[in-house]
Each structure stands twice: as structure tokens, then as C-alpha cells.
Amino acid sequence: MAVCMIATAVVVKSYPQPGDGTVTSSGIATVALIYLDIIAYNFSWGPLPWPCASEIFPTRIREPGVAFGVGSQWLFNFVWSFSTPYIQESLGWGTFLLFGLLDVVIVGFTYFCLKETAGKSLEEINRMFDVDPDAEHGWKDQNDAAASRVPAERHEDAQSDAKSPIALKAARIDKDNTKYQKVPFTGIGIKTPDTLQFHWIAIQRFAEKKEKKEKEEKKEKEEKKKKNQQRQTDLLSHHYLHIKGFVIT
Incomplete structure (x- = not known):
């Protein structure tokens, strides 16, 4: 995606359109690069955020977390679609360069911040994020209290058997x-x-x-x-x- 957008910016900057509706090789290359960018998007950032958002949240906050993620996506889709014509009018060919630089930033964010969840259970994903399942469900205090009672109960049972x-x-x-x-x-x-x-x-x-x-x-x-x-x-x-x-x- 980054390569397609940066290449589109270079083509539009180096070979500007004549403005009379004539089809040029640079115009065909621009359309082809944009289509390639869309194909790459539909294989990556288009569908993958949906399963990722449903897996990385702990069970306790999964529903509100997914709801917040979906709401944020549609909000920024609206903001981005609304502002893109104004950005293109102001930056021209720099709009495609901006898209390419944002794609590079996304690569760094994905590599350093997101963790691989393919083939892992929800409990394994919780451990990846250092989430204690007992603490997540509010059972940790109950389990600790029950464990502390076990030695005393065993001692009482032993005394009862001894008598x-x-x-x-x-x-x-x-x-x-x-x-x-x-x-x-x-x-x-x-x-x-x-x-x-x-x-x-x-x-x-x-x-x-x-x-x-x-x-x-x-x-x-x-x-x-x-x-x-x-x-x-x-x-x-x-x-x-x-x-x-x-x-x-």
C-alpha cells in the first residue's frame, strides 16, 4: 500500500495530466496503482481489524471494547472521507504521498505494538497481554481465600480422625x-x-x-x-x- 501510494505521488508529480480529458500512459499508471492499493487494502487493513478487535480484548471488556473499536472505525471513516477532497485540493499530488507515509507508520505500529493471535485460544491471548484469568473474572480473591482455608480444614479433619x-x-x-x-x-x-x-x-x-x-x-x-x-x-x-x-x- 505504501509503495503504491508513493509511486502514485511520483507519477502525478512527474507527469501531470493535460486537463483536456486526453488519456495518457501516466493516467493509466495512476489508476492501476490506485487499484493495486485497494487490492492490498482488502487483503490486509480492510478485513483483519475485525477479528483482531474481537480477540485481543479480555473477556470482561470484550463487548464494550469491540463496540468502541467499531464506532471509532466508522467515525474516522466519515472524518477521512469528508476531509479528503479538501486535502487533495490543498496538497495535490502530496495527498498520495501523505497516504504512503501513513502506511509506513502503520507498518511500524503493527510490528511493534500488535501481537500475533493466529491459532491461539482466548486464554493464551490473555496470557500474552499478562491478564490473569482469575483476576479478570473477579475470582482471584475468592480462590486465595479458599486456598488459605484448606490447611486449617485439613488440620481440623486430622484432629477429628485422631479422636x-x-x-x-x-x-x-x-x-x-x-x-x-x-x-x-x-x-x-x-x-x-x-x-x-x-x-x-x-x-x-x-x-x-x-x-x-x-x-x-x-x-x-x-x-x-x-x-x-x-x-x-x-x-x-x-x-x-x-x-x-x-x-x-
Whole structure:
């Protein structure tokens, strides 16, 4: 775009039109350069700002950001279209030179200020702009508060487990069996057979209770099913007798 506009300025300055409507090679070159500039615009700054504006804003302000960008574009389109005839009347061939210099400035702005967002998720784009997703959605304070409560809750759970009957009995057995065998080179303590036996018994009792509970639930379901079947049978018998009596009558 910059090359086309600067070349157009050079052609218009070097080979001015005669003004009598005659078609000249310089006029054809000017029209061709302007068409090339339009083609380049429709492959770059025409469509690309739309997806760029919808991607670079964080989720929290994406809608107002895109709305502001679209409004700004149409506002400057109006200002530029309204002022271009006056600029051309004042600068003449310098108008195309101005367009070319603005295109060069846009290249620098694009290279140094805009970041590549192709093939990236919205979360990755947020990290590119150093936006914390939790802070963006207002969850950071809540997450920090929840994380600070975790150690206290774990401590309370540990104290509650330590006061259970099984844990107290295991602690008494561990206290009586103070001698441990050490695994060489590791220093890992192995509990005595009495302690292991107690834990094994506790596991067996837990499994027995669980099995007993499952059997009771299964038995309760079967009884409920039988009651429902009996209720349906009684209901059908009642309807049958009622219909039979009605027919006889």
C-alpha cells in the first residue's frame, strides 16, 4: 500500500495530466496503482481489524471494547472521507504521498505494538497481554481465600480422625510397641506384627460392616418391591370384583 501510494505521488508529480480529458500512459499508471492499493487494502487493513478487535480484548471488556473499536472505525471513516477532497485540493499530488507515509507508520505500529493471535485460544491471548484469568473474572480473591482455608480444614479433619475410637486404640498399641525394625539405607520404620494385625482387623471389620449394610439395603429394596407388587395385585382384584359386581347387577 505504501509503495503504491508513493509511486502514485511520483507519477502525478512527474507527469501531470493535460486537463483536456486526453488519456495518457501516466493516467493509466495512476489508476492501476490506485487499484493495486485497494487490492492490498482488502487483503490486509480492510478485513483483519475485525477479528483482531474481537480477540485481543479480555473477556470482561470484550463487548464494550469491540463496540468502541467499531464506532471509532466508522467515525474516522466519515472524518477521512469528508476531509479528503479538501486535502487533495490543498496538497495535490502530496495527498498520495501523505497516504504512503501513513502506511509506513502503520507498518511500524503493527510490528511493534500488535501481537500475533493466529491459532491461539482466548486464554493464551490473555496470557500474552499478562491478564490473569482469575483476576479478570473477579475470582482471584475468592480462590486465595479458599486456598488459605484448606490447611486449617485439613488440620481440623486430622484432629477429628485422631479422636476416633479406632485411631485411639491404634495409638495405644503403637505406644506399647515402641521397637521398630529399620530398613537398611532408608530409615523407614516398619510397625510390629501386633500393630499390623490391628489394622488388618480394622479393615476386615469395615468390610464386614459395608457388606452387612449392602445386604440390608438389598433386603429392604426387595421387601419394598414385594409390597408394591402386593398392592398392585390387591388393587387389580378390587377393580375386578367391582366390575364383576357391576356386570351382575
